[in-house]
Every structure is written in structure tokens, then in C-alpha cells.
Amino acid sequence: MANPTGTQNLTENPAYVYTDGDVYQIPQTDTVEGAATGASFSGLGVDNQPHQVLLNKTKVLRVNQLADEVNISALLAFKALFSGTLGANEGNSIFKIPFLDSAHGLISLIIQAGQYIYNQGGVDNYVTMNWPTPFPNAFGMAFATALWAQGAQLNFSNDWDIKYLAGSGNTTGATFLMDRIAGGQPMYGFNWLAFGY
Numbered sequence: 001m002a003n004p005t006g007t008q009n010l011t012e013n014p015a016y017v018y019t020d021g022d023v024y025q026i027p028q029t030d031t032v033e034g035a036a037t038g039a040s041f042s043g044l045g046v047d048n049q050p051h052q053v054l055l056n057k058t059k060v061l062r063v064n065q066l067a068d069e070v071n072i073s074a075l076l077a078f079k080a081l082f083s084g085t086l087g088a089n090e091g092n093s094i095f096k097i098p099f100l101d102s103a104h105g106l107i108s109l110i111i112q113a114g115q116y117i118y119n120q121g122g123v124d125n126y127v128t129m130n131w132p133t134p135f136p137n138a139f140g141m142a143f144a145t146a147l148w149a150q151g152a153q154l155n156f157s158n159d160w161d162i163k164y165l166a167g168s169g170n171t172t173g174a175t176f177l178m179d180r181i182a183g184g185q186p187m188y189g190f191n192w193l194a195f196g197y
Helices: 049-080
Strands: 083-085 093-101 106-118 125-130 141-148 160-164 173-180 187-197
Touching: 049 141, 125 187, 141 173, 173 187
Parallel strands: none
Antiparallel strands: 083 093, 093 106, 106 187, 125 173, 141 187, 160 173
């Protein structure tokens, strides 16, 4: 079959809106008609109309594909920001959760938790501990709960309490007060949680 003799290529219609079922089927009774002034389909002619619509559809699909690839890449990059380690056997845990902060833009909330084992007596012991993972930008807040040895006989009116000392925390650590009221068993340690970004 000889190559077509035409020299004019069809071009995409940037105003085309994707529509199902708009490719014209040429019936047997139609006359062969190429592009010309006054030809049907705005001068395209019957023979060119299906090609033009398919070209328009292909262009729309290609534009959407490129946009999807950009969005998918952005989503995959965002997904990669989620990370974490759940500490085994009550060990230290860390979780990083990305979000769009109204003041700082895209940041990762870092939540750390673990145990500090003390297992000593004494009165009003201050414990300064370092976070297993320093916060790269800012420290938010810390919390602690008392941890007792299994089988300990507690008297909650005179045993220990654990407190985070407000203002002591920073990106690398914080100070906690193991507060002994009067008598009582040695505190085994405490569970702690801290967050920042």
C-alpha cells in the first residue's frame, strides 16, 4: 500500500472535553471525503473526523497521565515520611508522622516512648535522661507514669510519684522528679512519652 500523499498533519484540539461515544463511524453509504474548504466536520471531512477525535482523546489521556505521575510521585514521597519502630519487650519506640503545620509547613511529628529503669530507694530523686532520638527542630512536651516491680506491695498514700519538670525539656532530653512522699517501696522506674518535631 502506498504512503498517504497528504502533507498536513492533524493537531490536537486543546478545548476538547473527553466524551464517550463521539468517534464517528463511517457508514458504507458515505462518500469518501478528505479535508477541504466546505467539507463536513468543520472542513476535516468524513475520513479525518474519527482520527481527529481519537487524537484529541489521546492528548487528554496523556495530559492526565502526566498529572497523575506527578501526583503519584508526591504521594510516594509523602508516604516515605511515615516511619517508626515499635520497641520490643517494653523497649523504646519512635513514630514519625508527617503533616502540614499552619505555621511551619510540612513537618514530621515525632513521638517517642520508652522506660527508664531506676530500681533504687531514696527521696526526691531527679533523673535527667536523654531522648533516644534527639528532636531535630523543637521539643513539645513530655509525660511520665510510675513503673513498679511485679509483685510490689504498694501503699498509694506514701509511695512514689513521677513528675516531668516543666521547662526542663529540650530537643535532647528532659528532667523528671521521682517524688517520694514518705516511706514506701523503691520505685522500679517510669514509663515516659515525649513529642516534638
